[in-house]
Amino acid sequence: MSAAATGYRATATMPILAEVRRQASRRRTQLALGFMALLPVIILLAFEFGGDGDDDNGGGAFASLVDLATSGGLNFALFSIFVSAGFLLVVVVALFCGDTVASEASWGSLRYLLAVPVPRARLLGVKLIVALGYSLLALLTLAGTALLIGTLRYGWHPLGSTVAAEIPAGEGVLRLLAILGYLAVVLLVVAGLAFLLSVLTDAALGAVGGAVLLWILSGILDQITALGSIRNFLPTHYSDAWLGLLSTPVQTDDVVKGAISAVCYATVFWALAFYRFTRKDITS
Amino acid sequence: MAGSVALVLVAALVGWAALPERRSWTATDQRLTVLSGPSGTEPVALDTRLYLPSDGGKVPAVLLGHGFGGTKNSVRDDAESLADRGYAVLTWTARGFGASGGEIHLNSPDYEVRDAQRLLDWLAAQPRVRTDAAGDPRVGVVGGSYGGALALLLAAQDPRVDAIVPLITWNDLGRAFFPQSAAEVTTPGVFKKNWAGLFFGSGAESPGGRTDPACGRFAADVCAAYLKMATTGTPDAATTALLQRSSPAPVLNRIKAPTLLIQGAVDTLFPLSEADANAKGIAATGTPVRVAWFTGGHDGGSGPQTDQDRTKFLTAQWLDHYVSRDGAAPENSFTYSRVAGFSALDRGLVTNGYSDPAYPGLTGTGRADVTVRGAAQPIANPPNGNPGGLSSLPGVGGQLSSLLGSVAGDLPGQHAQFDSAPVADAIEVVGAPTVRLRAASPTGSATLFVKLYDVDPNGTATLSGGLIAPVRLTGLPTDVAAARPVTVTLPAIVRRIDAGHLVRVTVATSDQAFLTPPDPVTYTVAVEPAVTLPTAVGTPIANPQVVWRYVLLAVLGLIVAGLVVVLIVRRRxxxxQDAPTVDEYAETPLVVRGLRKAYGDGFVAVERVDFTVERGQVVGLLGPNGAGKTTTLRVLMGLTMPTEGDALVFGHRLEPGSPVLSRVGALVEGPGFLPHLTGLQNLHAYWQATGRPAADARFDEALEIAGLGDSVHRRTKNYSHGMRQRLAIAQAMLGLPELLVLDEPTDGLDPPQIAEMRRVLKRYATDGRAVLVSSHLLAEVEQTCTHAVVVNKGRIVAAGPVEDIVGESPSVQLDVSDVAAAEQVLAGLNVRSVTPEGATGLIVDMNGTPRTEVVASLVRAGVGVDRVVPRRRLEDAFLALVGDNSRGSGDR
Structure with a gap:
């Protein structure tokens, strides 16, 4: 005799589509995605109405990304990514991944999901997949909107950068996709960290803020050159390596190392999250 | 938790950084006095340090020289890494520098070179140093710049040297300081005043001792030669002889030690042509020579990491084979690197390495011809070279990116420009380009600087390495039409001129790094259209970093494999879990056996709880707050793991995620809803999460029970406490589970709703279903439940059918007018105990004596009876828990 109620299958619980809808109905999701679409518009307006500022932000050769931002749709998209990669995308990914379990815990709905019963590992797995999906959607929304309105306003031109020759528009799209791909991989660390904290705490804000805070801490430590080769092990150390994808030929060494670092960190964080969640007492 | 993780990480990082390094060698500082000079009898004290590998017997040695102005400490890193490889490394401060004695003779064969010979003698006498013969140590000589020239000169002068690795050094010091790029012109070139001044300045320091303000620690002849050439801008015979004496050029044919020449492509002091001349001169006698270029040098510094790794590897390979003689023979290939862009991480340069089967010299393995256009143009020489054009910043060093960028600048009126059309295909320039120049001068002579720019489509012109070709021409006509073209060999560069870029040849009259004629004069210059660019198509050197790609693949593979294993284990x-574990309870909704739950902090929430819920029963779990009711229910929901004992639902042991939980509906510790969804949406979202068919949910029945009316279409965050509670009960009943577990279900309900809820629960427990209700309210359990389990302080104090427990208890509460008299009367009756309560009350355990008889006896004895209240068992039990405790709860 089957143990379960008729119609119940553990593998059918918590369908991914249901979780997608569950998250989509949340204001937080709508606002975050909406902002990702709005940001390029704001940047565009800033370029349109802003005067000619003459401040060098000290970014060295890459400061030219600012000067080149209005040279075409691809460059505009690149600039939008450049300004968001350091902080905004981190916050958004931390939001999607850090809030997902902790908010259910704080609403008290987590215990009812577990009593369905949704197997704990399945619950985490579905939550993680959907959170990552939304993170990716945010990234693509940002890039897509920027590319669209940038192209409409500034035209379809080769991807320019002062570190290398101009990249033809067709290949420029590939480079842009590669950059997005690398950013997505690097952000897996944030996703992993936020998800782990989300499992450890019932306070959604704590998980999101904690992940961002630790990311910033790593960034600060990375600035301290006295730490030497230890810095190579910081999760943020290779976060800018995607800039290497702009040069010709493409510099992939740091990108590969960054990917290894990110994948390892993310795996460790997720493994810890699953280990902890499948064993802990749910007290919320 | 997160904070502590961060703390541990930081602590680990700091701890690692502070760990002492493990050394595989020992270093000994020693002042050695050697006899040197032309006669070989002048003593000079040299400040030395010998690095010896810690283990092993006799080892080969390396004599490691430093650059001009340095000391033995400048080469410490290289010495340590060679010592790590198992070499005895002798470093010393050359005479005239640092703590060594003597004067600077500029690598004179009689002084510096002889000093080094004496050091070889000393090395041969060291017990740990391997020797080829008595007094002949097995030794390689390595050094950069000043040390590199010493290596060449020493190898030429002393056959005991087994191999040399001179880096970024000169071939002919006269040519280095008076470069002349025009072919077939014997006039000395243009004085490289900036570099010469820097050189001289770095030898002028005199720590104590001698204080000659003009000459510092330079020997008198060297000092005099410098002063003279810096004043006039042309070397006289004595100066030329002195510079020649300090140059390897005349003695290259005596070098028999295999030579690895490493030269920098960003070096305006000793450009690639110096190494080229050395290579040709040494190879002419059949001595093995290998050449490598890297993106660095006196201007460019040590170059990017990949280049440093490559040169370090080549050096080690050379020494291992020719000195240690245990390595494989190095190939004869020529390796070089080209700038690929900037590193995204540290803003440094990134280069790609290439290799050619053999050293092609400066003329490349192929050539590309471009045509530049432009009419003859007049250009003015500024008086005293001021203002002057800028091409490099001697002595700044390491500013690689800025040097390759936009530092270079020509001044209007002082330069002529000749541009090519955009090149159709990219040109890989490797070597020295040549142009043909025609110049006319009213004075008959002209000092000119020829440069080759790479101009990108945006118009940004880049001067590779800041390298320019100075020419000094004499015997010029006054009319350019009459001028004979001279071939100008530009400095050798490694550069890719991308398709669409222009090649620009610029001829300028001034450069801040050089001494130009003081008088103003206007030249006319023209460049012949044909510009020859030597090219080479090197094989890209496999970047050792490529290994990380395989690491990445391996990591991903491992993760996937790990995931598969975990999934398989989980599926098993x-x-x-599907198999029933205890068959005898297969039809019993709930059996709790010996349940105990102790939390991590030692608090025991449930000591021991056993009870059973049968089909058709409504069981009340009654106890004061903190009795352990909720913890018990949490275990039943699979939210909490019991410390001991277990709970069986239809014979299946409950664990987190047990499928049998799908037959249990629950309300535990209040409702939990998504605040932004309506009540109905919440129920639907919950049911979707179960993955069961929507038809099984019985939404209508559940909604009827909730009785929320139109409010189900409002967001739950606007619900009152009672509405949420009813919605939660409805959610628990979705799908009509066979066992319903409700924690304090009437919390927040008003009396009519409570009454309704009782009816609902009673009705629910039909058709073989069962309900478990927890409550701290006696009346609720009494009125709703068929059975009751009373818990206190984690233990069961009473259990059974409610009517059994509620049934009349043997005790009675009496309120009497005279307590003392009453006690006397009661003592005479057959009662078990009498306990006073309050001023007028007595609790009497009747022990079977009828109440009528007790009342009659009291009245007979003249005691007035105000009240006779029969007590019930459940109340007894409950009060026994609470007892006289004024706190009235089960707080522990």
């Missing part, structure tokens, strides 16, 4: 475990 799930299958095991």
């Amino acid at each position: 475990r799930l299958r095991r």
Whole structure:
């Protein structure tokens, strides 16, 4: 005799589509995605109405990304990514991944999901997949909107950068996709960290803020050159390596190392999250 | 938790950084006095340090020289890494520098070179140093710049040297300081005043001792030669002889030690042509020579990491084979690197390495011809070279990116420009380009600087390495039409001129790094259209970093494999969970056996709880707050793991995620809803999460029970406490589970709703279903439940059918007018105990004596009876828990 109620299958619980809808109905999701679409518009307006500022932000050769931002749709998209990669995308990914379990815990709905019963590992797995999906959607929304309105306003031109020759528009799209791909991989660390904290705490804000805070801490430590080769092990150390994808030929060494670092960190964080969640007492 | 993780990480990082390094060698500082000079009898004290590998017997040695102005400490890193490889490394401060004695003779064969010979003698006498013969140590000589020239000169002068690795050094010091790029012109070139001044300045320091303000620690002849050439801008015979004496050029044919020449492509002091001349001169006698270029040098510094790794590897390979003689023979290939862009991480340069089967010299393995256009143009020489054009910043060093960028600048009126059309295909320039120049001068002579720019489509012109070709021409006509073209060999560069870029040849009259004629004069210059660019198509050197790609693949593979293993294990475990574990309880909704739950902090929430819920029963779990009711229910929901004992639902042991939980509906510790969804949406979202068919949910029945009316279409965050509670009960009943577990279900309900809820629960427990209700309210359990389990302080104090427990208890509460008299009367009756309560009350355990008889006896004895209240068992039990405790709860 089957143990379960008729119609119940553990593998059918918590369908991914249901979780997608569950998250989509949340204001937080709508606002975050909406902002990702709005940001390029704001940047565009800033370029349109802003005067000619003459401040060098000290970014060295890459400061030219600012000067080149209005040279075409691809460059505009690149600039939008450049300004968001350091902080905004981190916050958004931390939001999607850090809030997902902790908010259910704080609403008290987590215990009812577990009593369905949704197997704990399945619950985490579905939550993680959907959170990552939304993170990716945010990234693509940002890039897509920027590319669209940038192209409409500034035209379809080769991807320019002062570190290398101009990249033809067709290949420029590939480079842009590669950059997005690398950013997505690097952000897996944030996703992993936020998800782990989300499992450890019932306070959604704590998980999101904690992940961002630790990311910033790593960034600060990375600035301290006295730490030497230890810095190579910081999760943020290779976060800018995607800039290497702009040069010709493409510099992939740091990108590969960054990917290894990110994948390892993310795996460790997720493994810890699953280990902890499948064993802990749910007290919320 | 997160904070502590961060703390541990930081602590680990700091701890690692502070760990002492493990050394595989020992270093000994020693002042050695050697006899040197032309006669070989002048003593000079040299400040030396010998690095010896810690283990092993006799080892080969390396004599490691430093650059001009340095000391033995400048080469410490290289010495340590060679010592790590098992070489005895002798470093010393050359005479005239640092703590060594003597004067600077500029690598004179009689002084510096002889000093080094004496050091070889000393090395041969060291017990740990391997020797080829008595007094002949097995030794390689390595050094950069000043040390590199010493290596060449020493190898030429002393056959005991087994191999040399001179880096970024000169071939002919006269040519280095008076470069002349025009072919077939014997006039000395243009004085490289900036570099010469820097050189001289770095030798002028005199720590104590001698204080000659003009000459510092330079020997008198060297000092005089410098002063003279810096004043006039042309070397006289004595100066030329002195510079020649300090140059390897005349003695290259005597070098028999295999030579690895490493030269920098960003070096305006000793450009690639110096190494080229050395290579040709040494190879002419059949001595093995290998050449490598890297993107660095006196201007460019040590170059990017990949280049440093490559040169370090080549050096080690050379020494291992020719000195240690245990390595494989190095190939004869020529390796070089080209700038690929900037590193995204540290803003440094990134280069790609290339290799050619053999050293092609400066003329490349192929050539590309471009045509530049432009009419003859007049250009003015500024008086005293001021203002002057800028091409490099001697002595700044390491500013690689800025040097390759936009530092270079020509001044209007002082330069002529000749541009090519955009090149159709990219040109890989490797070597020295040549142009043909025609110049006319009213004075008959002209000092000119020829440069080759790479101009990108945006118009940004880049001067590779800041390298320019100075020419000094004499015997010029006054009319350019009459001028004979001279071939100008530009400095050798490694550069890719991308398709669409222009090649620009610029001829300028001034450069801040050089001494130009003081008088103003206007030249006319023209460049012949044909510009020859030597090219080479090197094989890209496999970047050792490529290994990380395989690491990445391996990591991903491992993760996938790990995931598969975990999934398989999990699936197996799930299958095991499906099997009923205790058949005898297969029809019993709930059996709790010896349940105990102790929390991590030692608090025991449940000591021991056993009870059973049968089909058709409504069981009340009654106890004061903190009795352990909720913890018990949490275990039943699979939210909490019991410390001991277990709970069986229809014979299946409950664990987190047990499938049998799908037959249990629950309300535990209040409702939990998504605040932004309506009540109905919440129920639907919950049911979707179960993955069961929507038809099984019985939404209508559940909604009827909730009785929320139109409010189900409002967001739950606007619900009152009672509405949420009813919605939660409805959610628990979705799908009509066979066992319903409700924690304090009437919390927040008003009396009519409570009454309704009682009816609902009673009705629910038909058709073989069962309900478990927890409550701290006696009346609620009494009125709703068929059975009751009373818990206190984690233990069961009473259990059974409610009517059994509620049934009349043997005790009675009496309120009497005279307590003392009453006690006397009661003592005479057959009662078990009498306990006073309050001023007028007595609790009497009747022990079977009828109440009528007790009342009659009291009245007979003249005691007035105000009240006779029969007590019930459940109340007894409950009060026994609470007892006289004024706190009235089960707080522990």
